[in-house]
Amino acid sequence: MALATRMAFGHELIEIAKTREDFVVCNADTKTCGLEKFGEYFPGREFSFGIAEQNLVGGAAGLAACGNKVFIATFAVFASMRACEQVRTFVCYPNLNVTVIGTHAGLQVGGDGATHAAIEDVAIMRSFPNMTVVQPADAVAARAIAHAAVDFKGPLYVRLHRNPVADIYDPETYHFEWGKANTVADYGSDMTMIVSGILLKKALDAAAILKDQGVGVRVLDMVTIKPLDKEAVIKAAKDTGAIMTIEDHTIFGGLGSAVAEVVVQNCPVPMEIVGIQDRFGESGDPELLYRDHGMDVDSIVKKTKALVGKRLCKLKMK
Amino acid sequence: MSRFHFTQTDVQRLESQAQQLRRDIVSMIYAAKAGHPGGSLSAVEMITALYFHVMNIDPSNPDWLERDRFVLSKGHACPALYAALARRGYFDPALLNTLRQYKSILQGHPDMNKVPGLDMSTGSLGNGLSIGLGMALSAKLHRQNYTTYVMLGDGEIQEGMVWEAAMAANHHDLKNLIAIVDCNGVQINGWTNDIMTLEPIADKWKAFGWAVVEVNGHNMKDVLTALHTAGTMRKPTVILMRTVKGKGVSFMEDESKWHGAAPSEEELVKALSEINMGGVV
Numbered sequence: 001m002a003l004a005t006r007m008a009f010g011h012e013l014i015e016i017a018k019t020r021e022d023f024v025v026c027n028a029d030t031k032t033c034g035l036e037k038f039g040e041y042f043p044g045r046e047f048s049f050g051i052a053e054q055n056l057v058g059g060a061a062g063l064a065a066c067g068n069k070v071f072i073a074t075f076a077v078f079a080s081m082r083a084c085e086q087v088r089t090f091v092c093y094p095n096l097n098v099t100v101i102g103t104h105a106g107l108q109v110g111g112d113g114a115t116h117a118a119i120e121d122v123a124i125m126r127s128f129p130n131m132t133v134v135q136p137a138d139a140v141a142a143r144a145i146a147h148a149a150v151d152f153k154g155p156l157y158v159r160l161h162r163n164p165v166a167d168i169y170d171p172e173t174y175h176f177e178w179g180k181a182n183t184v185a186d187y188g189s190d191m192t193m194i195v196s197g198i199l200l201k202k203a204l205d206a207a208a209i210l211k212d213q214g215v216g217v218r219v220l221d222m223v224t225i226k227p228l229d230k231e232a233v234i235k236a237a238k239d240t241g242a243i244m245t246i247e248d249h250t251i252f253g254g255l256g257s258a259v260a261e262v263v264v265q266n267c268p269v270p271m272e273i274v275g276i277q278d279r280f281g282e283s284g285d286p287e288l289l290y291r292d293h294g295m296d297v298d299s300i301v302k303k304t305k306a307l308v309g310k311r312l313c314k315l316k317m318k
Numbered sequence: 319m320s321r322f323h324f325t326q327t328d329v330q331r332l333e334s335q336a337q338q339l340r341r342d343i344v345s346m347i348y349a350a351k352a353g354h355p356g357g358s359l360s361a362v363e364m365i366t367a368l369y370f371h372v373m374n375i376d377p378s379n380p381d382w383l384e385r386d387r388f389v390l391s392k393g394h395a396c397p398a399l400y401a402a403l404a405r406r407g408y409f410d411p412a413l414l415n416t417l418r419q420y421k422s423i424l425q426g427h428p429d430m431n432k433v434p435g436l437d438m439s440t441g442s443l444g445n446g447l448s449i450g451l452g453m454a455l456s457a458k459l460h461r462q463n464y465t466t467y468v469m470l471g472d473g474e475i476q477e478g479m480v481w482e483a484a485m486a487a488n489h490h491d492l493k494n495l496i497a498i499v500d501c502n503g504v505q506i507n508g509w510t511n512d513i514m515t516l517e518p519i520a521d522k523w524k525a526f527g528w529a530v531v532e533v534n535g536h537n538m539k540d541v542l543t544a545l546h547t548a549g550t551m552r553k554p555t556v557i558l559m560r561t562v563k564g565k566g567v568s569f570m571e572d573e574s575k576w577h578g579a580a581p582s583e584e585e586l587v588k589a590l591s592e593i594n595m596g597g598v599v
Binding site: 047049062066086093094 | 383387389429430431437438439441442445447448449450451452453454455456457459460466479482483485486489490
């Protein structure tokens, strides 16, 4: 199966709404994740705010202040920046029960280019007190998060991608737990890749290639970016002596920074932060963009070998 | 009896209550050595009318789901709201003098999770009408009869988001949403119309599909009548209340420097003396 995480999440929420009446949806006029049709399926439970994201978030906060569980859906760029202050001051500060669904994350947006590709939304959202940040790697995880989000209390940011990605997880066995990393592959103790979001597939492909070349790495899926699974990060540092983070987000302030904050304060080891370099996105095939930013499988393989080299160098110095 | 009905005795009681709020406002800002007296004093009659007569609320049950809601979008005027909540019985009036102090429930701008009876955290201008819109949508969703009141400053409506909310209230046909603009004509650096032209304010709201009620915001009888009129309109309604910034304290009136400044001890004494002597216009 290949489905975009945004569509998996939105469709699952519609499925859940058939048996759960305890949440509402607020939409700006965007095609995000299928929730545009929520009002057609569940009249009265969806509110249209038009092309007005600040009012969208403010209205959602008012609904939540009256005890409603509210889902709002828009592009991640608009949720995190056009309505940044509304999310911060009127959702996070009063600690209201609003789930912000940010779609079209990262370079995977492709053709729409820099204006529509959210490359800094994780950095922004995770800096707000009370905010929880999650990012599924595939449709299976996205569906599981949809269920968890309905029962979640408080401000939540769900980061979703535009284009279809192959399933990684088996829906029969996948289990989502808030704040817990999943170990997805364990080929040895030369290094740990900590990944959040759809680049997990590239990490797994790279790990398989590295295994054949005699480099054994572990791969963790950090589905919850905040609160971060600190134990898993410290364990990775202690067990494998080097960490590479991989994310479809700027190298500043996202997963890489979150992991580095834990590593430097607990168990300093060499790190490599794989992500979008210090420049805006642009139009083009996402795979070409990923290669350009050193986020493709070949680059991950090369960077892993270099990092493992640094790790060995450090071990010798001891 | 309708909560909009009032007698001359009610008017006198409310006028007297308003003067109490004025005393509280200048006293707590003096104690805090900071705060916003001008926009608090201009809002006093309306806040008094709402909290001591019109709003359907229960101080013994602040989280009652069907209560009327009040959002102070011009959150810097919170001394007026804190005084009203305290005097209405939501918390001990002795706490008013802890305004802006470390660990006080009375933050410099209102925090709904700290103050009993406070319906929404506010402070950043231009946001409150959207919050009120959401509250009014919730009433519609759950078929509840409460009314949501949102008080904005006149300078505040320079924020574009106010007009996003105004457009949406009309779209969603929210008769249960009442906006109140405290038109005191002064913002932090001077007269509103020198900084950014607001007039014709009424025409702007009408163009967005709102009913408009204009009133002298310092005449209690007229304020009560305006709230009654607004409650009977078949569309979202804005009350444009013409007020004087710093109303009731001569040296603060119409002076932008009293937008955000605390009185000295001497000024406090003078202010309290004027408030005690003064009636309302």
